Amino acid sequence: MQHLPFEIIAKQGQARASVLSTQRGDIQTPVFMPVGTQGAIRALSPQLLPQTNSQIILANTYHLSQRPGAHLVEKHGGLHKMMNVDLPILTDSGGFQVFSLKKSEITEEGVAFAYEVDGKKTFLSPENSMEIQQKLGADIAMVFDECLGFGIDKEAAKKSVDRTTRWEQRSKDAHTRSDQSLFGIVQGGFWPDLRKKSAKAICDIGFDGYAVGGLSVGEGHKIMCDVLDSTTPHMIWDRPRYLMGVGRPLDLVEGVARGIDMFDCVIQTRHSRSGIFYTSAGRIRMTDSRFRNDMYPPDTSCTCYTCSNFTRAYLHHLFRINEVLSATLATIHNLTWFAKFMSNMRESIIKGKFEEYRSWVHRVYPEKESAPPSNRTRNKKNKKNRKR
Amino acid sequence: MQHLPFEIIAKQGQARASVLSTQRGDIQTPVFMPVGTQGAIRALSPQLLPQTNSQIILANTYHLSQRPGAHLVEKHGGLHKMMNVDLPILTDSGGFQVFSLKKSEITEEGVAFAYEVDGKKTFLSPENSMEIQQKLGADIAMVFDECLGFGIDKEAAKKSVDRTTRWEQRSKDAHTRSDQSLFGIVQGGFWPDLRKKSAKAICDIGFDGYAVGGLSVGEGHKIMCDVLDSTTPHMIWDRPRYLMGVGRPLDLVEGVARGIDMFDCVIQTRHSRSGIFYTSAGRIRMTDSRFRNDMYPPDTSCTCYTCSNFTRAYLHHLFRINEVLSATLATIHNLTWFAKFMSNMRESIIKGKFEEYRSWVHRVYPEKESAPPSNRTRNKKNKKNRKR
Numbered sequence: 001m002q003h004l005p006f007e008i009i010a011k012q013g014q015a016r017a018s019v020l021s022t023q024r025g026d027i028q029t030p031v032f033m034p035v036g037t038q039g040a041i042r043a044l045s046p047q048l049l050p051q052t053n054s055q056i057i058l059a060n061t062y063h064l065s066q067r068p069g070a071h072l073v074e075k076h077g078g079l080h081k082m083m084n085v086d087l088p089i090l091t092d093s094g095g096f097q098v099f100s101l102k103k104s105e106i107t108e109e110g111v112a113f114a115y116e117v118d119g120k121k122t123f124l125s126p127e128n129s130m131e132i133q134q135k136l137g138a139d140i141a142m143v144f145d146e147c148l149g150f151g152i153d154k155e156a157a158k159k160s161v162d163r164t165t166r167w168e169q170r171s172k173d174a175h176t177r178s179d180q181s182l183f184g185i186v187q188g189g190f191w192p193d194l195r196k197k198s199a200k201a202i203c204d205i206g207f208d209g210y211a212v213g214g215l216s217v218g219e220g221h222k223i224m225c226d227v228l229d230s231t232t233p234h235m236i237w238d239r240p241r242y243l244m245g246v247g248r249p250l251d252l253v254e255g256v257a258r259g260i261d262m263f264d265c266v267i268q269t270r271h272s273r274s275g276i277f278y279t280s281a282g283r284i285r286m287t288d289s290r291f292r293n294d295m296y297p298p299d300t301s302c303t304c305y306t307c308s309n310f311t312r313a314y315l316h317h318l319f320r321i322n323e324v325l326s327a328t329l330a331t332i333h334n335l336t337w338f339a340k341f342m343s344n345m346r347e348s349i350i351k352g353k354f355e356e357y358r359s360w361v362h363r364v365y366p367e368k369e370s371a372p373p374s375n376r377t378r379n380k381k382n383k384k385n386r387k388r
Numbered sequence: 389m390q391h392l393p394f395e396i397i398a399k400q401g402q403a404r405a406s407v408l409s410t411q412r413g414d415i416q417t418p419v420f421m422p423v424g425t426q427g428a429i430r431a432l433s434p435q436l437l438p439q440t441n442s443q444i445i446l447a448n449t450y451h452l453s454q455r456p457g458a459h460l461v462e463k464h465g466g467l468h469k470m471m472n473v474d475l476p477i478l479t480d481s482g483g484f485q486v487f488s489l490k491k492s493e494i495t496e497e498g499v500a501f502a503y504e505v506d507g508k509k510t511f512l513s514p515e516n517s518m519e520i521q522q523k524l525g526a527d528i529a530m531v532f533d534e535c536l537g538f539g540i541d542k543e544a545a546k547k548s549v550d551r552t553t554r555w556e557q558r559s560k561d562a563h564t565r566s567d568q569s570l571f572g573i574v575q576g577g578f579w580p581d582l583r584k585k586s587a588k589a590i591c592d593i594g595f596d597g598y599a600v601g602g603l604s605v606g607e608g609h610k611i612m613c614d615v616l617d618s619t620t621p622h623m624i625w626d627r628p629r630y631l632m633g634v635g636r637p638l639d640l641v642e643g644v645a646r647g648i649d650m651f652d653c654v655i656q657t658r659h660s661r662s663g664i665f666y667t668s669a670g671r672i673r674m675t676d677s678r679f680r681n682d683m684y685p686p687d688t689s690c691t692c693y694t695c696s697n698f699t700r701a702y703l704h705h706l707f708r709i710n711e712v713l714s715a716t717l718a719t720i721h722n723l724t725w726f727a728k729f730m731s732n733m734r735e736s737i738i739k740g741k742f743e744e745y746r747s748w749v750h751r752v753y754p755e756k757e758s759a760p761p762s763n764r765t766r767n768k769k770n771k772k773n774r775k776r
Binding site: 038039040041042043044045046047048067068072075076082083084292293295305309310311313314316317318320321323324325327328329332 | 711
């Protein structure tokens with residue numbers, strides 16, 4: 001394991017502003033990490049990544065182990081070289097993806113499943129997730145855990161938490177790469193006592209950082225906050241904390257309020273492809289006909305490449321004709337916007353104004369955001385356009 | 389009309405190396421012009437365009453007049469500002485697109501047609517094509533002509549050539565924008581005498597440059613060469629000559645051999661989206677399974693961003709997972725490659741080695757290239773991937 005220096009430079013309540021030092025540079029936290037699931041930030045050429053002010057990105061063990069295969073990534077010299085990205089990278093362990101598959105079979109050894117794309121039978125365990133992640137060569141790897149879903153009874157959840165603890169110990173034992181850090185993951189579903197138990201057990205094993213897993217499974221904002229309330233107080237204070245799979249503005253600020261430092265989410269890039277732009281006046285959908293003649297930039301207070309150079313009318317046109325440049329320009333904006341959103345949040349902690357910032361986020365991004373168009377609708381529309 | 393200084397600095401046979409000076413910079417010819425049909429080079433953020441060494445791009449009156457509408461482009465201050473492109477832009481007149489529609493109705497006044505996307509009834513004439521193009525504000529506009537297809541008899545072709553001549557005079561009369569140049573278009577189908585007649589008539593009207601139209605309609609390489617042989621000798625020598633819609637390597641070098649200076653084609657960007665890469669060893673299809681583990685760049689002799697930073701294996705992976713970044717990286721390569729292909733051709737003329745260059749092109753890009761996968765096949769494949 002590579003020890004990650006982590007310095008908390010300011011705090012307000014549970015919220016903290018810190019510096020996480022990696023071999024590829026310092027990360028100012030709280031930080032949002034864009035997701036490059038399959039070894040690419042979708043629709044974004046890596047040469048444009050620096051201008052979004054992203055500090056660290058994510059990639060997924062589950063997908064990459066199948067395509068293009070861990071061996072091939074290793075042959076490139078790791079993810080950074082294959083993707084041509086100099087930023088720190090974090091890989092998840094595959095746990096979350098594997099457990100969301102319908103036909104996975106869990107034993108003490110690990111999880112057997114059929115890869116969703118081609119049905120290929122595969123097995124993931126703490127040991128081979130570590131082996132794969134060491135081949136991928138990210139700066140931070142994640143332990144292989146069991147992710148609890150909804151509807152499980154408490155007895156089963158208890159057993160799962162115990163097994164996850166054993167799996168995380170096995171992950172640590174199997175992890176040998178000295179230039180890669182390893183984070184543990186706290187599970188425990190929606191039971192405060194199980195969360196507490198898991199937090200203590202995982203912190204006792206000892207990792208470079210600690211994640212809160214098992215959220216972002218459709219539980220809603222309030223339950224997410226409740227789970228964090230019963231989890232983070234039992235996690236080591238002076239190590240980085242990472243809330244997995246969470247990324248709406250309100251979730252981010254409430255996560256930070258509960259002592260979280262790192263976040264990842266696919267909505268920033270996925271919503272970009274559907275025409276959704278995050279702005280300082282709330283979320284807008286560029287495909288709305290009201291933008292057809294709108295000569296303003298997406299967000300007048302944003303200085304990203306897209307906002308500096310293009311009008312809503314032009315972006316509306318690009319989405320309307322189904323031109324993929326629309327996704328690129330939206331991704332540049334949304335990633336830049338979230339990087340700024342997080343750095344402003346950090347500034348507010350340093351200046352003792354976090355509560356004002358938090359109130360602003362609640363005003364502009366209230367709990368009941370209008371739902372984004374589903375991917376299904378979008379695909380249907382695309383098919384229709386192609387046929388004509 | 390804006391007069392375009394055009395200086396021929398070297399020639400070998402009919403082939404010439406020239407400098408075409410526009411208000412937005414000098415263009416070294418022979419030049420290939422990438423196509424941004426609907427106001428965007430597909431899959432390419434404009435900030436990446438300069439690194440491809442493209443010198444001038446194309447946009448289409450027919451599409452832009454419908455979406456987003458000429459008025460809206462004008463409201464932006466023209467195409468350059470809307471697209472955020474500083475390079476010179478050339479707009480075609482809509483003639484080619486309108487005549488390829490099945491239900492167009494041609495009168496002396498102009499052409500009535502239904503827009504292919506929404507069926508909206510529209511009318512294009514020399515006068516309103518000029519009006520639209522002046523609103524679009526490109527550096528070079530094209531006259532509105534009648535494009536002859538296959539299968540027309542000579543009597544009809546003759547009438548069409550005469551009408552095109554009248555339409556081009558009307559185009560010139562209607563064109564008033566002083567900061568925009570206007571090119572005439574020579575028609576005449578596959579009849580040498582009609583081509584000669586058209587060339588003389590169009591040159592007599594007098595334009596800033598002259599295009600050869602009515603090719604790239606499926607006639608094949610040999611007929612294209614024959615038509616050029618019977619056309620370019622009758623065109624003014626010291627004005628720029630533009631062969632419309634042509635862009636395969638062999639067509640380019642044979643066009644230059646017959647005195648052509650400018651070309652445009654959609655294959656460079658369209659093929660990029662299908663995984664086709666042009667290289668100094670011929671065309672390759674990155675989706676081929678033989679590239680799955682290939683650690684070489686697409687073209688070892690190319691210095692573009694894609695070839696400098698990515699392997700064929702990674703690009704193969706991106707195409708396989710249907711990630712649009714694949715199209716961006718392929719477009720960067722292919723546009724850079726064709727810019728270099730043309731500048732090398734220019735150098736060969738200057739150095740008196742054009743015939744060697746021409747032989748090389750015939751060897752690497754012979755007339756019978758393997759056919760690229762059709763868009764139809766590609767779409768089917770994509771749909772299948774999405775479903776899984």
